[in-house]
Amino acid sequence: MNYDEIFALRDLITNDEFHDSSKSYLFSYEAEFSSSPEGVTVIVPVHNGGDEMSDLFLSLRNQSLDLSAFEVIFSLNGCSDNSLSLVERFADDSGVQTLILNDSVGCVARARNRALQHARFRYTTFVDHDDYLSREYLEECLRLGSYRSVVVSNILKVEDDHPIEDYAQTVVSKGFETSNVHGPEDIGLCYRAYTLNAIKTAPTYMLRRVQYSDEFSHSEDIKYWRDVFHAFMPITVKSPSRRDIYFRKIFQHSLSRRDTEFYEKAKPRLALLDLISADKGRFSCGLPQRSFDVQLEKLLNDTLVNLGRH
Numbered sequence: 001m002n003y004d005e006i007f008a009l010r011d012l013i014t015n016d017e018f019h020d021s022s023k024s025y026l027f028s029y030e031a032e033f034s035s036s037p038e039g040v041t042v043i044v045p046v047h048n049g050g051d052e053m054s055d056l057f058l059s060l061r062n063q064s065l066d067l068s069a070f071e072v073i074f075s076l077n078g079c080s081d082n083s084l085s086l087v088e089r090f091a092d093d094s095g096v097q098t099l100i101l102n103d104s105v106g107c108v109a110r111a112r113n114r115a116l117q118h119a120r121f122r123y124t125t126f127v128d129h130d131d132y133l134s135r136e137y138l139e140e141c142l143r144l145g146s147y148r149s150v151v152v153s154n155i156l157k158v159e160d161d162h163p164i165e166d167y168a169q170t171v172v173s174k175g176f177e178t179s180n181v182h183g184p185e186d187i188g189l190c191y192r193a194y195t196l197n198a199i200k201t202a203p204t205y206m207l208r209r210v211q212y213s214d215e216f217s218h219s220e221d222i223k224y225w226r227d228v229f230h231a232f233m234p235i236t237v238k239s240p241s242r243r244d245i246y247f248r249k250i251f252q253h254s255l256s257r258r259d260t261e262f263y264e265k266a267k268p269r270l271a272l273l274d275l276i277s278a279d280k281g282r283f284s285c286g287l288p289q290r291s292f293d294v295q296l297e298k299l300l301n302d303t304l305v306n307l308g309r310h
Helices: 003-018 021-027 030-035 054-061 083-093 108-116 137-144 167-174 184-195 220-232 262-279 288-308
Strands: 040-046 070-077 097-103 123-126 149-152 154-159 162-164 200-203 235-238 245-249
Touching: 003 021, 003 235, 040 108, 040 137, 054 083, 054 245, 070 083, 070 108, 083 097, 097 108, 123 137, 137 149, 149 184, 154 167, 167 184, 184 220, 184 235, 184 288, 220 262, 220 288, 262 288
Parallel strands: 040 070, 040 123, 070 097, 149 235, 154 245
Antiparallel strands: 123 200, 149 200, 154 162
């Protein structure tokens, strides 16, 4: 699909929703959305990232999007290294609109929630402090953004300074093989994008009305984006280009490489399964929320089986 086809299909879906009285609540935030400045807020939670932020700093400085159209909120949490001084230097020297929040408590969920309440622009995206963005990432996200859209980006793993197209990009691409636009009813095709860390840009009004849970040691992103989808049933859009690449860096200390016990890995997934089970009575089989949960439930169960084999 080209851009005109993407915009036309999305407008058609949005128009149908607008004239469906059962979905009128989805348009309750139009005034807030329209009154926010056109642009993107980038939220970066930072925990002892002093040795890992140089690539991110460079990629933010080099964004093709005009400096007036984006801001970066660094939400420091429990930092005991030189992260604060490095972020302050970036704010002073880069020309990028920057807000620094500093909390002595090391909690990424709390850091993200706090930053969301300060987000100023119409759209918001999250970036981990050790990852970085392609030059046209924010420009592409802004181009594809709309009141009802979650924009999904491409993702590459970076290991030993080498970009690798791994399973994450594979599952993202597979979800959009038939179309670059999916209405809520088609969430079963692209739900995996909501289970991956970052790579999504959404209207700020949506994101600030959902809270990250500080009870999860990991997988908090999955719960958060499940809650976003449940609340707003967004239209999911992906760029027809590869201009918007999220580079996910893998280190020896990365969570995916930690040698933790089965229960520690399984506990958040079991909690998510409990939430899905509790919500089965809320959503009938034909609703998008139920379709999302059916797919997520299968993924979580498959993951638990695989964890048990190691």
